[in-house]
Amino acid sequence: MLRNKKVLVTGGSGFIGGRLVEKLILEEGAEVRALVRNFSTAVRLARFDLSMIRGEIVDCATVEEAVKDCDTVFHCAYDFRDAEKNLQGARVLGEACLRAGVRRLVHVSTVAVYEAPLTGDMDEHAPAAKAGWEYANNKLAVEQLLLQLHAEYGLPLVVIQPTIVFGPFGGAWTITPVKRLRNERLVLPRETKGLCNFVYIDDVVEAMILAAKKDQAVGERFLISGPTPVTWTEFYRAYERILNVSSIVLMDAGELEKSLGGRGSKIKMLRRDPRRLLQIEPVHNIYRLVRDLIGKDIRARARKALPSPLNVPDSQRLSLLRAESQVKSDKARRILGYEPAFDFERGMKLTAEYIAWANL
Amino acid sequence: MLAHQNGQTMNGSIPRIAIIGCGAVTELRHLPALAALKIKPVILVDVNLDRARALAESHNIATASVDYRSRTAEFDAAILALPHHLHAEFCLDLLDRGIHLLVEKPLALTTLECDAIIDQARKKNAILAVGLMRRFLHVSQWVKSILDSKLLGSIQSFDIREGSIYSWPMASNAFLCKSSAGGGVLIDTGAHTLDLINWWFRDVTLDRYYDDSYGGVEADCQLHLKLSNGADGFVELSRTRRLRGTAIINGDKGKIEVSLSRNQIVSAEPKDFLRHELGQISGSQMPVQDFNDLFVLQIQDWVRAITARQAPFVPGAEARRSIALIETCYQQRRTLDLPWLRPAMSNAVALGK
Numbered sequence: 001m002l003r004n005k006k007v008l009v010t011g012g013s014g015f016i017g018g019r020l021v022e023k024l025i026l027e028e029g030a031e032v033r034a035l036v037r038n039f040s041t042a043v044r045l046a047r048f049d050l051s052m053i054r055g056e057i058v059d060c061a062t063v064e065e066a067v068k069d070c071d072t073v074f075h076c077a078y079d080f081r082d083a084e085k086n087l088q089g090a091r092v093l094g095e096a097c098l099r100a101g102v103r104r105l106v107h108v109s110t111v112a113v114y115e116a117p118l119t120g121d122m123d124e125h126a127p128a129a130k131a132g133w134e135y136a137n138n139k140l141a142v143e144q145l146l147l148q149l150h151a152e153y154g155l156p157l158v159v160i161q162p163t164i165v166f167g168p169f170g171g172a173w174t175i176t177p178v179k180r181l182r183n184e185r186l187v188l189p190r191e192t193k194g195l196c197n198f199v200y201i202d203d204v205v206e207a208m209i210l211a212a213k214k215d216q217a218v219g220e221r222f223l224i225s226g227p228t229p230v231t232w233t234e235f236y237r238a239y240e241r242i243l244n245v246s247s248i249v250l251m252d253a254g255e256l257e258k259s260l261g262g263r264g265s266k267i268k269m270l271r272r273d274p275r276r277l278l279q280i281e282p283v284h285n286i287y288r289l290v291r292d293l294i295g296k297d298i299r300a301r302a303r304k305a306l307p308s309p310l311n312v313p314d315s316q317r318l319s320l321l322r323a324e325s326q327v328k329s330d331k332a333r334r335i336l337g338y339e340p341a342f343d344f345e346r347g348m349k350l351t352a353e354y355i356a357w358a359n360l
Numbered sequence: 361m362l363a364h365q366n367g368q369t370m371n372g373s374i375p376r377i378a379i380i381g382c383g384a385v386t387e388l389r390h391l392p393a394l395a396a397l398k399i400k401p402v403i404l405v406d407v408n409l410d411r412a413r414a415l416a417e418s419h420n421i422a423t424a425s426v427d428y429r430s431r432t433a434e435f436d437a438a439i440l441a442l443p444h445h446l447h448a449e450f451c452l453d454l455l456d457r458g459i460h461l462l463v464e465k466p467l468a469l470t471t472l473e474c475d476a477i478i479d480q481a482r483k484k485n486a487i488l489a490v491g492l493m494r495r496f497l498h499v500s501q502w503v504k505s506i507l508d509s510k511l512l513g514s515i516q517s518f519d520i521r522e523g524s525i526y527s528w529p530m531a532s533n534a535f536l537c538k539s540s541a542g543g544g545v546l547i548d549t550g551a552h553t554l555d556l557i558n559w560w561f562r563d564v565t566l567d568r569y570y571d572d573s574y575g576g577v578e579a580d581c582q583l584h585l586k587l588s589n590g591a592d593g594f595v596e597l598s599r600t601r602r603l604r605g606t607a608i609i610n611g612d613k614g615k616i617e618v619s620l621s622r623n624q625i626v627s628a629e630p631k632d633f634l635r636h637e638l639g640q641i642s643g644s645q646m647p648v649q650d651f652n653d654l655f656v657l658q659i660q661d662w663v664r665a666i667t668a669r670q671a672p673f674v675p676g677a678e679a680r681r682s683i684a685l686i687e688t689c690y691q692q693r694r695t696l697d698l699p700w701l702r703p704a705m706s707n708a709v710a711l712g713k
Binding site: 044 | 526527528529530532533535536537538544545572573574575576577578579599600601602603604698699700701702703
């Protein structure tokens with residue numbers, strides 16, 4: 001259905017967009033066009049014979065040119081530093097799609113737009129995320145803006161809401177955990193059975209392609225998760241095994257919660273991990289001065305002699321780590337025909353090959 | 361001739377220099393290097409006149425132009441820093457006008473083009489140097505000297521890995537298009553790496569080549585090479601990963617590991633190798649050289665070659681050797697199997713060696 005069709009991908013140099021481009025070309029035979037903000041980040045895209053248009057998502061003329069003659073548009077671009085730009089960009093793109101008569105716009109959102117229950121099942125009926133977390137609020141606002149364009153003007157929109165996406169080239173749930181486990185001691189709550197609703201990258205991309213094909217999907221939002229969740233401890237232990245390190249520190253959840261509150265508990269955390277002092281700006285500035293004065297070798301020796309710093313979850317991450325709710329993708333199964341093909345083991349096996357190859 | 365040291369004065373008059381192509385390498389490397397040598401180019405040329413004017417203004421250069429053809433009387437020599445696919449055409453035209461050239465690597469996209477350029481330079485008696493500035497690194501020259509003096513004995517194997525997450529600033533996507541760049545990491549970074557390999561070992565042939573291009577330009581590649589004594593060589597280049605950036609060379613009398621881009625000997629066995637001296641530089645005390653230092657040495661060598669009518673340190677014929685190897689790689693390319701790319705189809709052939 002997408003074979004030889006012109007398809008625009010925004011955010012194609014990112015994790016999800018990059019994998020989407022690979023599958024669109026290699027498996028779907030689509031004619032891909034990518035809107036690229038910075039050519040320096042487009043070396044993976046450039047492996048393919050595709051057209052690249054340089055420009056910002058908020059630039060009306062560039063976006064107009066990019067969507068011209070496109071059958072389908074996949075919107076994966078997101079700028080973590082500029083919430084306003086994400087909103088404005090979605091408006092520019094949505095309106096350009098309407099003017100160009102694009103058949104389908106698939107927008108990548110996130111599970112974070114919902115307020116996850118602590119236990120039980122969770123689906124698209126869950127309440128919206130409360131105000132407070134900028135990423136979730138911004139993603140929700142973008143979703144709402146596009147859904148409004150659908151309701152008022154008939155924008156042929158489908159919203160995909162992936163859960164914890166991991167896999168090759170993944171930032172937040174692959175490269176970041178790997179770096180943390182290599183360089184820090186990662187603190188997890190000991191006694192909770194918090195669930196990681198993982199999804200392997202290829203399943204997300206498959207759901208996006210299905211969303212582009214199924215007419216019944218228009219105007220809908222779909223949560224996309226993997227087959228069966230694992231506990232957060234299992235999730236991070238899998239990376240520990242890949243890296244052959246032992247970096248997870250289990251702590252009493254109550255104690256962790258307290259550490260996020262009063263001054264006494266903060267002192268306690270500081271005594272456990274004095275490096276946290278460096279998070280205080282004036283202390284950090286003095287540290288940098290001293291660091292620059294002493295040699296590299298001495299610094300390397302000192303690093304080896306000291307225990308790795310503790311990475312303690314903040315309140316937001318702690319809630320995520322403690323939530324025992326299970327995300328259901330039944331609606332995606334029913335309407336899109338989505339069926340996750342990658343269980344945790346299979347996804348991690350491929351991710352392990354990537355980690356070794358990428359020297360992470 | 362091996363070492364070209366800083367601080368030597370140049371004989372004769374300094375040629376009047378034009379820079380053709382005002383992209384990032386001109387701004388970040390050539391102009392600062394010329395400034396360090398107190399040489400002011402007479403003209404900057406770029407198809408984007410605004411860009412040429414802006415650079416000319418910021419470096420107090422009198423003339424900026426979109427074309428050099430009507431102004432060749434104003435300069436004797438040119439630094440050519442254009443998209444790769446334009447090298448041959450511009451080199452041939454400039455050499456025909458008797459202009460001496462320092463051409464950014466790669467000299468051209470094919471050996472046929474290289475041959476035409478080298479032939480034209482010879483006919484017109486013009487100096488043709490190629491921007492393979494890593495040969496000016498003390499450590500590269502030290503390795504060359506170690507190998508030439510047979511200190512490592514018979515070479516058993518070598519293993520070279522070079523990669524970083526790509527961040528070179530690009531004003532256009534010329535570097536990312538097969539038609540204008542000629543290829544990806546192999547013809548870009550690989551032009552340097554393979555030049556060193558050819559220079560160090562002399563007799564390298566290709567066994568197998570793999571890359572990850574699917575109609576575009578490769579971001580990752582692997583070369584399996586052979587030396588004439590049957591020794592295996594492995595080269596891995598990447599624009600998506602940090603690789604160790606060193607060459608490990610094993611001989612039957614010892615082993616060395618050196619950085620490819622800075623003066624660092626990572627290890628030497630036996631340690632006596634560190635006492636090996638090259639001019640005033642020994643393995644244990646190698647002065648720091650940054651990229652700007654190398655561009656300064658490269659331009660200094662080229663200008664000296666013009667004024668003294670000598671061959672430059674890296675002439676066209678030397679650059680042709682790495683182009684020949686790159687050309688063979690692309691002709692014999694096989695797809696690099698990345699298991700996560702086609703999980704259903706992958707036979708999971710081991711990555712790397």
